Amino acid sequence: MNTKAKQMKAKGIDVISFAAGEPDFNTPKHIKNAGKTAIDDNKTYYTPASGIPELKAAVVSKLKEENGLDYSAEEISINSGAKHSVFNALAVAVEEEDEVIIPAPYWVSYSEMVHILGGKVVVIPTTEKTGFKITPEDLKRVLTRKTKAMLLNSPCNPTGAVYNKDELYSLAKVVENEDIIIVSDEIYEKIIYDGRAHVSIATYSEELKEKTVVVNGVSKAFSMTGWRIGYAAGPKQIIGAINKLQGHTTGNPTSISQWASLKALTGDMSFVQEWVSEFKRRRDFIVNELNNIPDISCRTPQGAFYVFPNIGNVLSRDIKGVRINDSIDLANYLLEKGKISLVPGKAFGADNYIRISFATSMENIIEGMKRLKDALTP
Numbered sequence: 550m551n552t553k554a555k556q557m558k559a560k561g562i563d564v565i566s567f568a569a570g571e572p573d574f575n576t577p578k579h580i581k582n583a584g585k586t587a588i589d590d591n592k593t594y595y596t597p598a599s600g601i602p603e604l605k606a607a608v609v610s611k612l613k614e615e616n617g618l619d620y621s622a623e624e625i626s627i628n629s630g631a632k633h634s635v636f637n638a639l640a641v642a643v644e645e646e647d648e649v650i651i652p653a654p655y656w657v658s659y660s661e662m663v664h665i666l667g668g669k670v671v672v673i674p675t676t677e678k679t680g681f682k683i684t685p686e687d688l689k690r691v692l693t694r695k696t697k698a699m700l701l702n703s704p705c706n707p708t709g710a711v712y713n714k715d716e717l718y719s720l721a722k723v724v725e726n727e728d729i730i731i732v733s734d735e736i737y738e739k740i741i742y743d744g745r746a747h748v749s750i751a752t753y754s755e756e757l758k759e760k761t762v763v764v765n766g767v768s769k770a771f772s773m774t775g776w777r778i779g780y781a782a783g784p785k786q787i788i789g790a791i792n793k794l795q796g797h798t799t800g801n802p803t804s805i806s807q808w809a810s811l812k813a814l815t816g817d818m819s820f821v822q823e824w825v826s827e828f829k830r831r832r833d834f835i836v837n838e839l840n841n842i843p844d845i846s847c848r849t850p851q852g853a854f855y856v857f858p859n860i861g862n863v864l865s866r867d868i869k870g871v872r873i874n875d876s877i878d879l880a881n882y883l884l885e886k887g888k889i890s891l892v893p894g895k896a897f898g899a900d901n902y903i904r905i906s907f908a909t910s911m912e913n914i915i916e917g918m919k920r921l922k923d924a925l926t927p
Contacts, residue, residue: 550568550880550884550890550891550892550893551566551568551569551890553884553890554566554568554884554890557884557888562888563888564884564888564889564890565888565889565890565909565913565916565917565920566889566890566909567889567890567891567905567906567907567909567917568890568891568892568906569906569908569909570706570855570906570908571768571769571772571774571908572769572772572774572824572854572908573908573909573910574772574820574824575772576771576772576773576776576809577771577772577813577817577820579812579816579817580771580773580809580810580812580813580816581809582812583808583809583811583812583813583816584776584805584806584808584809586808587804587805587808587809588805592804592805592808593804593805594804595800595801595804596801596802596804596807597801598792598795598796598800598801599625599626599627599788599791599792599795599796599801600625600626600627600628600780600801600802600807601627601804601807601808601811602622603811604627604780604807604808604810604811604814605622605625605627606622607810607811607814607815608620608625608627608780608782608814609621609622609625610814610815611814612763612782616747616749616751616752616763617749617752618749618751618752618758618763618782620782621785623785623788623789624782624783624784624785624788625780625781625782625788626780626781626782626788626791626792626795627778627779627780627801627802627807628766628778628779628780628781628791628795628802629777629778629779629799629802629803630766630768630777630778630779631734631736631764631765631766631768631779631780632658632779633777633779633799634762634764634765634766634779634780634781635658635659635662635700635732635734635764636662637781637791637794637795638698638730638732638762638764638781638783638787638791639662639663639666639668639698639732640666640791640794641787641790641791641794642697642698642730642787643663643666643667643668643697643698644666644667644668644697645667645668646667646668646669646695647667647668647669647695647696647697647698648668648669648671648693648695648696648697649663649668649669649670649671649696649697649698649699649700650671650673650688650691650692650696650698650699650700651663651670651671651672651673651699651700652672652673652675652682652683652687652700652701652702653672653673653674653675653897653898653899654675654681654705654707654708654857654894654897654898654899654902655672655700655702655897655898656702656706656707656734656897657896657897659700659702660672660898668697669695671691671696672898673687673688673691674898675687675708675710677848677859680710680848680851681705681708681710681848681857682710682712682716683720684719685719685720685722685723688720688723688724689723692723692724692727692729696727696729697729697730698729698730698731698732699724699729699730699731699732700732700734701720701731701732701733701734701750702733702734703717703733703734703735703747703852704737704738704740704741704747704850704851704852704853705737705852705853706737706853706855707853707855707857707892707894707897707899707902707904708848708850708855708857709848709850709851709852709853709855709856709857710850710851710852711741711745711747711851711852712748712750713745713746713748714746714748717748717749717750717753718750718753720750721750721753721754721757722753724757724760725753725754725756725757729760730760730761730762730787731750731751731757731760731761731762732761732762732764733749733750733751733761733762733763733764734764735747735749735763735764735765736764736765736766736768736769736779737769737852737853738765738770739769739770739821739825740769740770740824740825740828740852740853740854741825741851741852742825742828742829742832742850742851742852743829743851745851745852747852749763751763758784759784760784761783762781762782762783762787762788763781763782763783764779764780764781765779765780765782766778766779766780767779767810767813767814769853770821771810771813771821772824773806773809773810773813776803776806776809776810777802777803777806778802778803778806778807778809778810828854828907828908830911831854831907831911831914832849832850832854832856832907833849834911834914834915835856835905835907835914835918836848836849836850836856838914838918838922839856839858839905839918839921842921842922842925843925843926844860844862844863844925845858845859845860845862845863845925846858846859847859854906854907854908855904855905855906855907856904856905856907857894857899857902857903857904857905858902858903858905859901859902860876860879860894860901860902860903861901863879863925864876864878864879864900864901868882868924868925868927869886869924869927871886875893875895875900876893876894876895876900876901876902876903877893877895879893879903880892880893880903882924883920883921883924886924887920887921887923887924888920889917889920889921889924891903891904891905891906892904892905892906
């Protein structure tokens, strides 16, 4: 959808995009300057495949100070984005026919990664009634002898759901004695609202930490999506395997980006709260607007920068002569007729929904919501 919207824009068509999953703020100046300095200092050669020691040390400090997790440098792998971190973790764990548990709605790439590796995706559907979160009973129901891994994403893309400590620990209790790996994608941890606190499931116990790979990066919190730096923290055996795999595939993450990321993790972060405050302002506005559109309902997300409105009452009917059978039909209709771009929920395993990113200006949000309402009005 994002590509199609860009093609329309290239033709001079006024399209408002709510499809992109990246902050609309620029990378902070002190971080950009660190990248420039790295170039000027000729830090442009190969680094260790698993990342520069300085950045690993910064990640170790970050995880200790912010998340209460103790790791050594040997338990850290620097990767080419958090997506790369997730894939690496799955790649060293999942073999043919292994089962990987994924709560739905899920980020679109999770299921495809498992398919690429020959694994079997075991989806746990969630509902608005449960806040788009799985329960211990849900988890117990799908665990089998073939279960190899579980993917957990909090705050969640696309729903914005955030698991609190009690909810995470209740899930941890179910799997603490199971021979599985937990991949905990925490890339949106700093974009969280209403006084909630981010908690990593790895803090449950030292035993659970030894079977958990914590994934994070600089893309969302520091608006560094194009710099492509993520990291994985976990037990030495898994991280060692990830580093070997990376050494024979991508090699080291971009050297310049690593030095910029070091500055991100060790420099001024005061801007983050300013950004989160702005995201909250947009969130509150867009949720209110969506809930005032007939046949649309929308929960207030607790984290990330997406809303995930329910469009079930819009499906299986005609809108202005166009038949809308599923969320893909609706997304295409809204792009062609309403000139707004968003992502169909079918891509996330939830066809009765659409994902709208509010990582765009308030001006675009106001106009975009007007276009959405007009397009859905008979």
